[in-house]
Each structure stands twice: as C-alpha cells, then as structure tokens.
Amino acid sequence: MTEETKSATNNSTEAPAPSETEVTEQTKTFSQEEVNEILRKRVNEINAKQDEKVKVAVAEAIKEHERQAQLTAEEKAAEETKKRQAELENKERDLLIRENRAEAREILQEKGISNEILEYVVDTDLETTKRNILKFEKLWNKAVEDGVQKKTAGKTPSDPSSVAPVSEEKTSTLDLLYHKNN
Numbered sequence: 001m002t003e004e005t006k007s008a009t010n011n012s013t014e015a016p017a018p019s020e021t022e023v024t025e026q027t028k029t030f031s032q033e034e035v036n037e038i039l040r041k042r043v044n045e046i047n048a049k050q051d052e053k054v055k056v057a058v059a060e061a062i063k064e065h066e067r068q069a070q071l072t073a074e075e076k077a078a079e080e081t082k083k084r085q086a087e088l089e090n091k092e093r094d095l096l097i098r099e100n101r102a103e104a105r106e107i108l109q110e111k112g113i114s115n116e117i118l119e120y121v122v123d124t125d126l127e128t129t130k131r132n133i134l135k136f137e138k139l140w141n142k143a144v145e146d147g148v149q150k151k152t153a154g155k156t157p158s159d160p161s162s163v164a165p166v167s168e169e170k171t172s173t174l175d176l177l178y179h180k181n182n
Contacts, residue, residue, distance in 0.1 A: 100123065100126050104118055104130075105118060107130065113137065121136055
C-alpha cells in the first residue's frame with residue numbers, strides 16, 4: 001500500500017460512523033424549484049381528480065335529462081309527486097326528531113342526566129326514545145354503583161379502641177431500636 005492509501009484507510013476507520021439518531025435527524029432540504037415542482041404535481045393531481053368528478057357529474061346530468069325528455073306527461077307528474085312525497089316524509093321525520101329531542105331533553109333534565117347524550121337516545125318514535133333513556137339511566141346507575149363499589153372495596157379499617165395496648169416493655173424496646181437506628 002502506498003502512503004496515500006494507508007492514510008485514507010486510517011482516516012476512514014478513525015472517523016466515527018454516524019449513529020442511528022444522527023442519520024434519522026438529518027433532513028433533506030429542497031430548493032425552491034423542487035418545492036415548486038412538488039406543488040405543481042400535487043395541484044395537477046387534484047385538478048385531474050376534480051375534472052374527472054365534474055365529467056362524471058355532467059354525464060349523469062345529461063343522462064338524466066335525456067331520460068326525462070323521453071317521459072310522458074303522466075310519468076313526469078308521477079315522478080314529481082314521488083319526489084315531493086319523499087321530501088315531505090323527510091321533513092316530517094326531521095320534525096319528529098326535533099320534537100323528540102325536546103321531550104328527551106326535558107326527561108333527562110328531570111332525571112338529572114346531562115343533555116350531551118341526546119344524540120344517542122333520540123329516535124323518530126317517542127316511545128323508543130323513552131325506552132332508550134331508561135336503558136341509559138339503568139346502565140349509568142349501574143356503572144356509577146360499580147365504580148363506587150370498586151373504590152370503596154377493600155379491608156375495613158379496624159377500630160383503634162379494639163387493639164390491645166402495647167406493654168411498657170415493648171414500648172421501651174421499640175424506643176431503643178428507634179434511637180439506635182437514628
């Protein structure tokens with residue numbers, strides 16, 4: 001080996017290898033051109049997805065328009081009636097739920113339960129809503145009772161008056177041991 005090779009070999013072995021933390025802590029820096037290219041690619045991807053969604057929506061709208069153009073007046077009226085009926089049913093359902101929420105809110109308030117659970121107990125049927133509240137109340141009370149039992153479970157503290165007094169002999173021995181250790 002020549003001197004250059006030896007010194008290169010020695011230098012490479014002398015330099016400490018980067019630890020795993022040093023390798024993971026190294027961050028790549030991007031030039032403005034690289035950042036611009038990354039952003040451009042991402043914007044193009046998003047635009048392509050949006051263009052595809054628009055094309056699908058336009059194609060569906062054209063298809064629906066053509067379908068409706070072929071309908072007779074009676075078929076159009078029947079579809080319109082069906083559409084209005086569905087809208088009316090949705091509005092009635094929303095109204096029932098709103099009324100049941102108000103009723104459930106009152107019931108929960110009477111029982112001292114937080115209104116935060118409304119969304120979990122309210123149903124379109126008032127009786128079902130009331131049953132849900134009762135089920136929740138039973139489960140809640142049981143969970144609270146179980147929690148209290150768990151916290152208070154254990155050994156009952158003994159009555160200090162029932163413990164036999166320590167004799168003077170034991171007291172002096174304990175005092176000696178205490179002073180000896182301190």
